[in-house]
Amino acid sequence: MKLALSFAVLAACAFGQVTYTREISRVFQEKCQGCHREGDIGPFVLDSYEAAMTWGEDIQRVIETKQMPPWKPVAGHGEFQNNFGLSDEQRDLILNWYRGGAPEGDARDLPEPTAQTGEFQLGDPDVVLTMPQTYSLNRRGDIYRCFVIPTDFGVDRYTDAIQVVPGNRQVVHHVILYLDTSGKARQMDGKDGNPGYDCFGGPGDGIPLTLSSMAGGWVPGTRAARLPEGVGTLLPKGVDVIMQVHYYPGGRTQQEDQTKVGLYFSKQEVNKRLVYLPVVNTSFRIPAGAESYDVVANFPIPPLFDATAFLVAPHMHLLGTKFKLEKLKPNGTTESLIYVDDWDFNWQGFYKYQQPIRLNAFDRLRATCTFNNSEKNPKNPSNPLKVVRWGEGTEDEMCLGFLGVTFDRENIIPFNMPIAF
Numbered sequence: 001m002k003l004a005l006s007f008a009v010l011a012a013c014a015f016g017q018v019t020y021t022r023e024i025s026r027v028f029q030e031k032c033q034g035c036h037r038e039g040d041i042g043p044f045v046l047d048s049y050e051a052a053m054t055w056g057e058d059i060q061r062v063i064e065t066k067q068m069p070p071w072k073p074v075a076g077h078g079e080f081q082n083n084f085g086l087s088d089e090q091r092d093l094i095l096n097w098y099r100g101g102a103p104e105g106d107a108r109d110l111p112e113p114t115a116q117t118g119e120f121q122l123g124d125p126d127v128v129l130t131m132p133q134t135y136s137l138n139r140r141g142d143i144y145r146c147f148v149i150p151t152d153f154g155v156d157r158y159t160d161a162i163q164v165v166p167g168n169r170q171v172v173h174h175v176i177l178y179l180d181t182s183g184k185a186r187q188m189d190g191k192d193g194n195p196g197y198d199c200f201g202g203p204g205d206g207i208p209l210t211l212s213s214m215a216g217g218w219v220p221g222t223r224a225a226r227l228p229e230g231v232g233t234l235l236p237k238g239v240d241v242i243m244q245v246h247y248y249p250g251g252r253t254q255q256e257d258q259t260k261v262g263l264y265f266s267k268q269e270v271n272k273r274l275v276y277l278p279v280v281n282t283s284f285r286i287p288a289g290a291e292s293y294d295v296v297a298n299f300p301i302p303p304l305f306d307a308t309a310f311l312v313a314p315h316m317h318l319l320g321t322k323f324k325l326e327k328l329k330p331n332g333t334t335e336s337l338i339y340v341d342d343w344d345f346n347w348q349g350f351y352k353y354q355q356p357i358r359l360n361a362f363d364r365l366r367a368t369c370t371f372n373n374s375e376k377n378p379k380n381p382s383n384p385l386k387v388v389r390w391g392e393g394t395e396d397e398m399c400l401g402f403l404g405v406t407f408d409r410e411n412i413i414p415f416n417m418p419i420a421f
């Protein structure tokens, strides 16, 4: 990314003028087309000079307000793969180009169009799990629905990649995968006459959340990637995969979806199991009317629990405004692992680190969740205002940072330890 940018800047200096064909098209390709392409979630396709002009005013507005692209981690707090955020230089480059009359440039300078990969970016998966039935979106507004997909592998299986393929990219906004070995999800499935069941901030009421009950997630713009060699996600024999889907129909009516998940089984021996370590506080109380209320969660790494973190996924609900996760070392130094300063429940990411993060015994992980429980928060679902505590519902909150980790000493880990409920 840095290379592409310096190329753009160099080129601009060398040739005097920034053009669409030389610089701007390349930035749009890298940072926008993950979503603004045919059939995807972006409301228009941004792959030509004409589109850049037609949408010019909107593009300038959303880039200025940083509403687009919806990349949440603030620069300087963790380095992530597949970063589709704009740097300040890229933002200025685009805005100055528009202000300077938006010259098109020479068509010979255009980049190669991005290859449209097939459905599965890593080739054919070993197994594809598909929602058992099509789901018809028969309600307006956001829908959060859990679908239960049984597996019938006769043995425990490890995967080194899992890729979600939205059935209907125009309405599928995010997907979170949970694993259920309790059989409770099956019991809730279809009770209201439609496939699945409603769920908001987790896998559903009464389904235990443990170190090993998450299996990743997907938001638009995510690219599939394999875990490092020797690391795998365990799908225990007979497990049910719960696919939590957030549908964002907007003005689109009469939509149907059948999302699927491709599983890639580990071909090498797995000696490290990826689990989701929660940095969580479940006993807070956010006063009614509080405009900026911090909840802090601590997780001291116990002796012998030295670990390596590969990814991070912050989680709060509608009152959340900021999320910070830090590593505090015994020598007093602090490392920022992620900082999101305009939290949006609808753009939850699973952010993969460029370089894995070491977590040593006696390091302390500290999450700081900031909430706005006042009437000034347009997303506040409670009217009248009320005290808000931990829970799965739309009007409850969570302060939870998941780190996807492996433990150095696997054999001592209580993987089924409940973490929150």
Ligand code: HEC
Pocket: 028, 031, 032, 033, 034, 035, 036, 041, 042, 043, 055, 058, 059, 062, 063, 068, 069, 070, 084, 086, 220, 221
């Ligand atoms: C991760 C997916 C994603 C990426 C990347 C993305 N967009 Fe969007 N964009 C959306 C979605 C979804 C919407 C619909 C409205 C919303 O959800 O905010 C949207 C809406 C817009 C709008 C209309 C917003 C309005 O208020 O009218 C503009 C303009 C826009 N995007 C420009 C861009 C530009 C320019 C880039 C790259 C610099 C970009 N987007 C990158 C998903 C994306």
